[in-house]
Amino acid sequence: MRRSPVFLITVLCFGFAFFYIPILSMMVYSFNGSRLATVWGGFSTKWYVSLLSNKQVIAAALLSFKIAVVSATFATILGTMAGFALSRFRKFRGRTLFSGLVTAPLIMPEVITGISMLMFFILTANWIGWPGARGFSTITLAHITFSMVFVTTIVQARLGQADRAIEEAAMDLGSRPWQVLWDVTLPTAFTAILSGWLLAFTISLDDVVITSFTTGPGSTTLPLLIWSKVKLGVTPDINALATITVVVVGIGVALAGWVMHRAEKRRLADERMAFSSND
């Protein structure tokens, strides 16, 4: 039998402490009464009050949310198309370039993506007068571009594993191709598409670097607001904001994990039933 891995468990504990102590410390200090962000001055919820009554913060959060929903939705549509194309269409003209184009943004340093987008927008504004002002539209276009490839990667991997015999069986049984796509292929990839959307949403909500290059006057997203505050040093209301974020994300991830786990289980059960009723 295996020996009890004392060393490994110790490192594991240390690792999780390393992961969570900074976050917990930040959460504790969000209830700090003192003005100095790092010195304890009694329990208080005043930073939450000041945060939630700050119109700038609310506006930035709403803008970030809007951009994230729109860009994640478009990124999911485009990314799923690309993933479907790469996993189902074996040969087409320019396939090599295409598969290069869906991997390159994954490894391109964000600074470079950022300046290339900004140069592009400035030059097109010079040549064809668009975009007149940078803001919501330019940020959203940039976010769609770099998050769609994450969706593609996930969907392509899922469709690559999927049993294509089921699609063929449906066709043999007389389903029209659109029906097969709608009833077999897309449900198979449903969890992948959903996690793709969630990933695209989170990436967009979180992005600082590319947003900072593609934004214009008056369009401040939440990360940009945090960025400009944090560059000046530690401020206590950011602790409160971080706490809210961590709690919301924690609940969201747990919920999404649960939903996907259930959907996946149901899909596997359906497949198994379909196969066993054949015997």
Place this chain on the structure above:
Amino acid sequence: MSVSRPFSIARWFHRRGWSDLIIGLPYGWLLLLFLLPFLIVLAMSVGSQAPTAPPVGFGGEYPWINPRGYQRLFTDDLYIRSFLISLMNAGLATLLCLGLGYPMALGLTRVAKSWRNILLMLVILPFWTSFLLRVYAWMGLMGKSSWFNQLLTDGWNLLVPVDWAVKSIPMMHSNFAVVLVMVYTYLPFMILPLYSSLERLDPTLDEAAMDLGSRPFRVFLDVTLPQSVPGIIAGGLLVFIPAAGELVIPTLVGDASTPMIGRVIADEFNSARDWPMASAVAVALLVLMVGPTMLYSRYQARAEEGPGK
């Protein structure tokens, strides 16, 4: 069954022309909004700085191809130094991630199944929270008056002779801080590929080696470690590649006098308004990334195939 396979869904889509739309839309999007902007950077890198808007001149009084940006890369101390600092910081962060992430990933494969999913979730969870806020969390901890810094200071003062005693440990705005925060933010990228390659190892191999009289550590060196090389390389590059081009971390916790390359690019572009120079540095960074990236895609494919191939 599959005598003639009369229809494949792909063939139908081809015949009806739908495939053109399904391929064309994302393809066109990426050509227009990813490849074209990148080609612009490539063109700008041989442009000349000009007092116009946009601040670049081509043709006319300026040369069509101006190698000034690339020349300065090799002659100006700033660029060589910041490239070296980037490589060093990213390399150090990668090694530390490996040192901490490997035992963690191995430990995850050894805990009870029921715990494993929860622990894996806990590894991924910080990744879903804001990157910026995770950097910020360390800014709070490293500050001079924070409890963490004071705890380390007290420990230091206890261990060293009295005249070495300090009031606080200067952690912020140093390369140490940059590496530490990079390890913190990129550690999940190391743990996850390592975990998935270690999880697939056949435990009976370990047992066989043990039965044949190997000591546990030798079993690790001779059996486990060689089989996890693809995972190590995949995880290492997943940390190294983004770390080398990092902008946020060096700007917030780094030392402005020893900037990393990402910060140099942003400064050349924003403050100096020197598009050609920023582009030349960007192209050089990409050229440096090509090697590791090719390596990554090779080992990634191998890591997915599973161990021992």
